[in-house]
Amino acid sequence: MDFLSQHIIPPTATHLQLLEFLAVVTYTIHLPYIALVIGSAAVAMWLTFSDHEMPNPLFARLAGDLIGIGLGSGLPMLVLGVLPMMVLPFIYGQWFVGAPHFPLKYIVLPIPGVILGLALLGLYRRSFRGRAARFHLHMALGTGGLLVLMGSYFALMSAIIRLQDPEKWFRLKNVVILLLNWNVIWKFLLFVHLGFALTGAAILFFVLRWRGRESVTDAEYAAFARRFGAGLGLAFCFAVPVFNLFYVFTSPDVVFDSTVYLLGAAVTVLTMIIAYAFVAALRSGQPRFGATTFSLFILVFVLSSTFDVRSMANANREHARLIETKAESERLEREAEIEAAMAASAGRNLGEETFNGVCMQCHRMNDRLVGPPLATVLTKYANNVDGLQNFVLNPVKINPEYPPMPNPGLSSARAKAVAEYLLGQMAAPADGAQPEAQTPTPTEVQSGQKSH
């Protein structure tokens, strides 16, 4: 956490938006892949098992194809699976810099688990060829990998979903609170079911489209794959809106704005379109709609991750705003210094301007307004520019019969200028008839400071 925050520059508002965008992109790359991995691995294992029970070449072949699709080679695993995860801590680390109880470690901790899971599944893929010999090892690898992957991914997901619920952060040291949470559970179920549906789409897409129709020469396998894929996809499509609804429903109230709800609804609508596509694929004798369904699914993932990121941003909008204002004030500070220098060179009196612009709202020299007459209070700051400056920068309540002086929000340069101006006024004859004459020029100020 600390070592991270050292490497993080305090972001501005635009910066935060950029981060949010980045997060969505990351998820768009990452989530569908993991979903596909989980889905295809699970389905492949089921197929292999049934084939083992009652030999069925179609099953075996489809299982092989699925493993090829989902678990691919090592490279996509690294690029799509591992690297995007690595990005997450940095994105959120920057977004939430300085937020109290920010549970970054929960985002970091599960990552190794996920990697391990992926690795195991990799081994599972390798052992596919020789499964006849060492069937049980093969299945064990698959199951183990799947469990590790899903388990640690659940943890990761819950950590991220928790960012939408800052009111619970201070409780997160309690793991039950972290994991046993309806919102997260629904989200994960939604994710997994999308995964299986996506696998269905993937079968249509990769097996029947990607490699081109010619790759699948025998019509029987083609028909089987089509029916299986579309059926699988369709079946799981129906689960999606249910979990989506529950997820939206259990999200804390703070995350919402109208867009978030629309996104939630959009996910459901999109799934409906996909469902129709699957139905069409089932009916038409031809293996079609593979590309459509698959790309639409990617879109679904985009929508739902946008939902999450936006929720996160809504829930923490004060945090964002604070960062913004902080950056803003620093900018002002810099500008003010420049302005002061310019003013000095132009011979204008910054202090007087500030006084007339800001202080005059509540203060007069000799009569009482909201605040006390300055003539009475300034005396105790005689020759104490810094003291007055400090007071102006962060005022404290002194005189009970006045409301406390609010922070005028001046830059330190302005404050200094105004302090010098006022003390100058004090030094000058009370009538303050010819202030200009009395105002010290910057050079004098320099010397004056030296003097005390």
Next chain:
Amino acid sequence: MTHKTAPVPAAAGHPASEARLQIERDVISAMQKPGLAYWALVGFCAMVFVVCLLGAWAWQIYKGIGVGGQQNPVGWGIYIVNFVFWVGIAHSGTLISAVLFLFRSKFRASFNRAAEAMTVIAVMCAGMYPLIHLGRAWYFFWLLPYPNQRLLWTNFKSPLEWDVFAVSTYLTISVVFFYVGLIPDFAIVKRYTKGFSRHVYSALSLGWVGSKRQWRNYNMLYALLAGFAAPLVLSVHSVVSWDFAMGLVPGWHTTIFAPYFVAGAIFSGCAMVLTLCIPMRKIQKLERVMPIDHFEKLAKTMLFTSMIVGYAYIVEFLLAYYSGNVYEFGIFADRATGHYKYQYWGMVFCNMIVPLPLFIKRLRRSLAYLFITSIFVNIGMWLERFVIIITSLSKEFVPYAWGTYRPQPVEISITIGTFAFFFMMFLLFAKFLPVVAITEKKEEVH
């Protein structure tokens, strides 16, 4: 849905296989497309269920539980009576299927399917009542121990909480048991049907082909389930009895309740099986698969349990007397002589007197007589629960707080509603599922 019956495959010459086919045909033909009258009956039950139960319940939730007759001091009315009654009914199912299966007693095969179906349905009915009975039914889920951050948990000291588990366990086990028993039969039924229903049945049969391996696993599983289910026969109704025995209400607070209730449950259960099976046998022409002497065995069981129950009635009276405890004896004296004396003596008559003639073999074998007896016993057992629950509450410790309870229209209508539900479900069962375990019946033939 409708069944298009496919031509029955021609019988092989072998007499045994001939007999087996005969059984198959009998059972399957019982599943013929139901007639209009049948549908009308089902429809009527459904309507009564919707109006009398759901409607009345809606009204009750809207107005408040006060539309019932419960009051101070009688906080529990006939809702709980019905609850106990239905749980009792549910018992014979497990008894007949599980226990008799373990004892390898043959006559079970004629009834177990019907009994199990009855169990499942009866438990559903029973399960409704604790909810109906709640003052704030919409918070029923507070009775389930689910994790939450309010640090609120259910009170496992409370017998009501035990009920939640007892009933849900019982429902689960009996449903699983019922279904597993059906799997091979589904496979058979599948062969006789066409079209959509064929798809359904084949899906339900989970790809049963009757291979050696399947049968091996199947028998193993079935025996195991029977093993699980058998203890439930004792446990579930004992737990239900503790709802009362654990309270210190005079008339409830006694140790004999558990065995007493279990016996009563089996008693009422057998009675209900008779009530259902006798007409079913007639209507669906199952005389061949449901021989009389099986009914006779059932009658014997009933007679036996009736005597246990009768014994309990007498014993608790004597206990109350010997306790010398004014509250305890006060209740029993009041039962026999007080405001609810008719219910009490009605109960004694139906449960102790009516079954006695079953000692005579001829009566045991006369279905008509058995039917009538079973009806009486059902009524009697309902009254028993009424007497136990309501009289005990109406005259407790503090004389100032004595009061009498009278069921109100809403309660009665809801009661009727559950009976309608029960019969509706059973009628559907009788037409859409094989009402007798075909495969087991076949095993009988050698």
Next chain:
Amino acid sequence: MARRVISAAIFGYFALFAVLILLLGFRWHTHRKAPDQPIAFSHEIHVGKLNLQCLFCHEDADKAMTAGVPSMKKCMDCHVAVKTETAGVQQLTEYWNNKEPVPWNRVHRIRIREHVHFSHKRHVSAGVACEQCHGQLAAMPRVRQVSSLKMGWCVSCHTENNAPTDCLICHR
């Protein structure tokens, strides 16, 4: 025929859930936790920029069960002179001159509140910071309810800080 039925069924199914979500959205919209106020009073300015103390305006928070919405007089103490040119202050002054209170909209609308007897006094005197429940008001141009105020939330904080968790503490 069957095809139509099926596709219609699919549509119905998904449409149902979409509509349910939108219903949730509608309900959220009607019971917004950050309602519009008759005067666009900004805590961001008063707390954030001017860093006034909470107790300066909500003076009963450490004395009474309720924190209390500040009196009009409290507003006018300063705004008789300060920022009189801004629209909001002019609205305020208008209310003040007609001697009618500003009808603020509740932000924390708690259901079945008659069952919970919450005391600001006890919590403030126990040293619970206002932000802990009311969020970063310093950055809220328009106040919103940041805490669910659900029982789980109360209890978890109580257990966290060994505050009493006897039901009768809050429920009577």
Next chain:
Amino acid sequence: MDRRDFLRWVGVASGASVLAGCDLNRKSEKLIPYLVPPEDGLIPGEATFVATSCTECPANCGVNARVRDARPVKLEGLAGHPVNDGALCIRGQAGLNHLYSVDRIRQPLMKDAAGTLAPATWEQALPRIASAIEAGGEHALLSGRTSGSLAALMDEFSARTGVRRLPEFELFSYAAVREANRALFGVAVVPSLSPDDADLVVTVGADVLETYGNPVAFSRALARRRDKGGRFAWYHVEPHASLTGFKASHRLVARPGTEAHVLSFLLHYVANHRPLDARTAAHVSRVPVVTAERASEITGIARESLDHMAEALARASNPLLVAGGVSVAHDGGLDVAHLAALIQAACGMPGRTVDFARATDYSRVGSMADMDRLAQRLEAGRVGMLMLFRVDPVARMSDERFAKALGRAAFLVGVGDMMNATLERCDVVLPLSHAMESWGDAEPVAGVLNVVQPAMTPLFDTLSDGDVLLRIMAEAGAAPQTSYQQYVADRWAREYGPGAGDLVKKGYVDRGATAGAPALREADHRFGFNAAAPAGGPVLVVAPSLRWYDGRGESLELLREIPDPLSTVTWDAWVSVGSETAASLGVRDEDELELRAGGWAARLPVRRQPGLARDVFMVQRGVVAVPAGWSRVSGEGSALVADLTVQPTGRRVRTTIVSGSFTEDGRGAVPGRHPAHFGPLAGMTHGGGEAVHGSREDVSFYPAPNYPKYRWAMAIDMDKCTGCSACIVACSVENNVPMSGREQHLRGREMQWIRIEPYYAPDGSAADFVPTMCQHCDYAPCEPVCPVYATYHNDEGLNAQVYNRCVGTRYCGNNCPYKQRRFNFFDFRERRHPLTLMVNPDVSQRGKGVMEKCTFCVQRIRKARDVAKDEKRDIREGDVTTACAQSCPGNAIVFGNLLDENSQVYQWAHDPRSTRLLEELGTSPAVFYLKKGNGHDA
């Protein structure tokens, strides 16, 4: 929207659940700031107290009103007040219901052309009255009993406007008593009674615990007396059955109208056994002698009890004897009053136990004779404008003739706060503010003045009684416009000088007794009682009602909800019938009887009343409208209706009888008794009478409860408890106890958290009144059976009930051996405005489907804890008491921390008399009962 809503919406249980969604009463959506915060540093949500006076009956107790958000939410007795010292009776507690009653008149009403009362404005109504006054004729003003400034103002009013002021009307006018005192002592007053040091109390008909004089004061004094210990006995002679009678140590039932014989016997006995001065002796000599035999024969009282009483009276060093109530309310009543006064004189009671100095001022109150004269004048059409001021003669006397006669008045002006039979007949009705809304003062007894000051701004367009008079005077041009507040302020300044300032703070001023004890005077009164033996046959006794005095406020639903302690009837009217009589008539409870007497007839359900003499029937004032005949001799309204014919109609009427049984049936339901045993175990007892404290480790499997700091507990003294039911009302108001209404009562769904359980001896000779509430047992049977922990035991020993966790299985209710749990079968929160305001904001209102019960006023404990925390200390004795204990006139209830050895409750719990209910169940309750008979009832 949270999960519960959602489940409710999608209706998991059934579609029905959807409907259940509408049961929450939403709070306001707006947040309205003060313009300027209240000066006096008023903290929102903190209660303030206003000291004022109760005006529910002529006793005028001092009241401390608890005000929340500018609205009184609870009335409590004013601590230290010379009359009631912190206590308040059932009617006083219900004053709040009077204030918030739905029957309040909300603006002036005027008869329109159609002759029906229509809403109007003061500007319309007052000139109408003024013109009526102008119109001339013999104007008259009839009011209820007034005192203090109002009385003065009325005199001024009649003086200036020429409206003749008639003698005030009170049904309980004490005419006989006053007449006797005038004749014998020359002071026509109702002396107050102080049994503080008496060693013998003899009450003849005077129901001193219910309505006679100031019951609260008497109960308080009685409690003080019992605390002193020593010999003390109380004989009560009465023709009917009253709470007072059953609470006395000896209850002698005399035939109606024969009390004079008892008294004359007593008088002569005393005369023979006590030294008398000549004048007294002279008086005595003029009293016809009645021997014990004759007295016994005439009255039907056993000879020996008469002797005992006489002997005790003769021996007593400082006795108190008083006759009143039903015993003086008949033709022979004046004799009774005279004899009583003579005995008082003979035993030297005046100045000691009978306090003439502290007399209640009834001088302006007339008698039925005056009402009769008024009726005649009305019939003669000689009355111009008649102003009926806070008085309801039509209903009180329920006299056809008077009601008709009223119509003959030229112009009727009614002034009152609630609609009633009299106001309905008026041409103009002026609405009065309740005392809680108005300025004024009242004089309970001589030398004491209560302030009446507003605790809230008037709910409706009403004026205080004084303001009404002033406005009329101003309208009639009889006086300059001024406010009554000003008027009383001036008067106080005149009377009390500078002291008037703290008068308002303190709420009352006590200038001490002025006059001394009056001496006996010459008087000749011819006693008529010996002339003829009273006629036999059935008699109807119209007894004063504990709940509504002479019938006023009978429409207050709060009082209707409370069972009458003797019969436990709540809402309905009934006639009490002695057990023998019932047997001879062959009627049971709820059988209908037809009663006829003269022109009057009524059909009433029977409620058997143990201890009621044969052929005596009893109804209560207000519950049943019985024409008030009156005694030509004393002018007292008659309480006896002779030549009564009774016959069963054969119909059965469902009646709201709350109790399930008269006798405790050997159940050990009375503290100190234990369940009978029989059969083989006969003679064995468990539990045992000795005091049992705290833990039961010896017999229990369970660990002893562990209470770190507090164990809240209550103790009740059965000697001091008078069964007056004030605690029930106090509790109901404090805890927002639902008013479930008649229909629910019929189904046994009454909701009060406290009840007074009457258990009569089988022969009806004696009765116990057992106040019971949740016993907060250490081992509460209700707790383990709740599946959701809605009820549990907290570490302060409270048996907690969390309403919003309750799902309503009602198992706890079944399993509570004391049957102290109440279930909300419907949503009982719904009330009509302004009754909706009678709510204590510190206590949750319970919705439908949840269980509730006594909480030991946990909100008060929390409040005390809050204060203690601010002062960084623990709760101390005296910081917290429950509503019932606070209000108890008899000081019979104490509440506190059982772990604190110095606490009152600890002392009582460890008293040898201490016992607990159903001890043998091993529940170990936190409510201790000091069983009856602490020795000094001889």
